[in-house]
Amino acid sequence: MPRFAIKTPSHHTTWDRMLEVWQAADRIDLFESAWNFDHFYPIAEPTDGPCLEAWVTLSALAQATERIRVGTMVNGMHYRHPALTAAMAASLDVVSGGRLELGLGAGWYQLETEAYGMELGTIGERMTRFEEGTEVIHRLLTQEHTDFDGRFFHLTDARNEPKGIQSPRPPITIGGRGERRTLRLVARYASMWDTFAERDFDEWHRLRDVMWSHCSDLGRDRSDVACSSHLRVDPDPDPAEVAGRAGRMFEHGVDVVVIALTGAHDAGTVELMADALAAV
Numbered sequence: 001m002p003r004f005a006i007k008t009p010s011h012h013t014t015w016d017r018m019l020e021v022w023q024a025a026d027r028i029d030l031f032e033s034a035w036n037f038d039h040f041y042p043i044a045e046p047t048d049g050p051c052l053e054a055w056v057t058l059s060a061l062a063q064a065t066e067r068i069r070v071g072t073m074v075n076g077m078h079y080r081h082p083a084l085t086a087a088m089a090a091s092l093d094v095v096s097g098g099r100l101e102l103g104l105g106a107g108w109y110q111l112e113t114e115a116y117g118m119e120l121g122t123i124g125e126r127m128t129r130f131e132e133g134t135e136v137i138h139r140l141l142t143q144e145h146t147d148f149d150g151r152f153f154h155l156t157d158a159r160n161e162p163k164g165i166q167s168p169r170p171p172i173t174i175g176g177r178g179e180r181r182t183l184r185l186v187a188r189y190a191s192m193w194d195t196f197a198e199r200d201f202d203e204w205h206r207l208r209d210v211m212w213s214h215c216s217d218l219g220r221d222r223s224d225v226a227c228s229s230h231l232r233v234d235p236d237p238d239p240a241e242v243a244g245r246a247g248r249m250f251e252h253g254v255d256v257v258v259i260a261l262t263g264a265h266d267a268g269t270v271e272l273m274a275d276a277l278a279a280v
Helices: 015-026 054-063 082-095 110-116 123-142 182-189 201-217 239-251 267-277
Strands: 003-007 031-036 069-072 100-105 146-149 154-158 172-175 192-194 226-232 256-260
Touching: 003 015, 003 226, 015 031, 015 054, 015 267, 031 054, 031 100, 031 256, 054 069, 054 082, 082 100, 082 123, 100 123, 123 146, 123 154, 123 172, 123 182, 172 182, 182 201, 226 239, 239 256, 239 267, 256 267
Parallel strands: 003 031, 003 256, 031 069, 069 100, 100 172, 172 192, 192 226, 226 256
Antiparallel strands: 146 154
């Protein structure tokens, strides 16, 4: 059965507009989850425009909705210590009634990291930090006590209580395309892998096969990892055209189509999309 989500990037929009869109999606059973993003600067021009912080808005949106699952696609590992991320995730899973989807990524946006004096590092450093941080988060969400001694993170008899409602922890979504390290992390920890399939379906199939190969190596059933892909929607969309593109994604094996909206969209857009997508 086709599965759909919405995503509202937190840039070039207002709180009122995000709230309106999420509450509309919450009323429509077709949409199983709703996502924001994790940036401090807009990633689309103009980059000096407004950008709401991810965890504050996600917490508020979780309280303003009742049914839909909620998440950030995806949290940059270098923005916060993973122990902090784990603590926030556990608490948000509690206050949302067990609806959190935990998105994780290595981070990439040089502009905002340089402006804030954050350390992004080389690709290799980012990936080591990402691997370590994901393991730290997993342990803190599932274990009573955690010790960890890595290159970037060090924990001694660390606790994270209370745990979230979901057992053994909130499901993890990992975004990225790195074949050797990112996709192996997906196979080890994730319930969903996110990337852009529509850019090149042949390449997406190849990457999915690499991820499945990692699953086999780790003794994990590949059906345990869903594959999601963004479908970007124009400011004045043609619902039939959007539904047709979604249908092609499902034909290629995408499990969850994420309808990526903009600040120009409102509740009416969500309702129009739902009517068209229901026929896919």
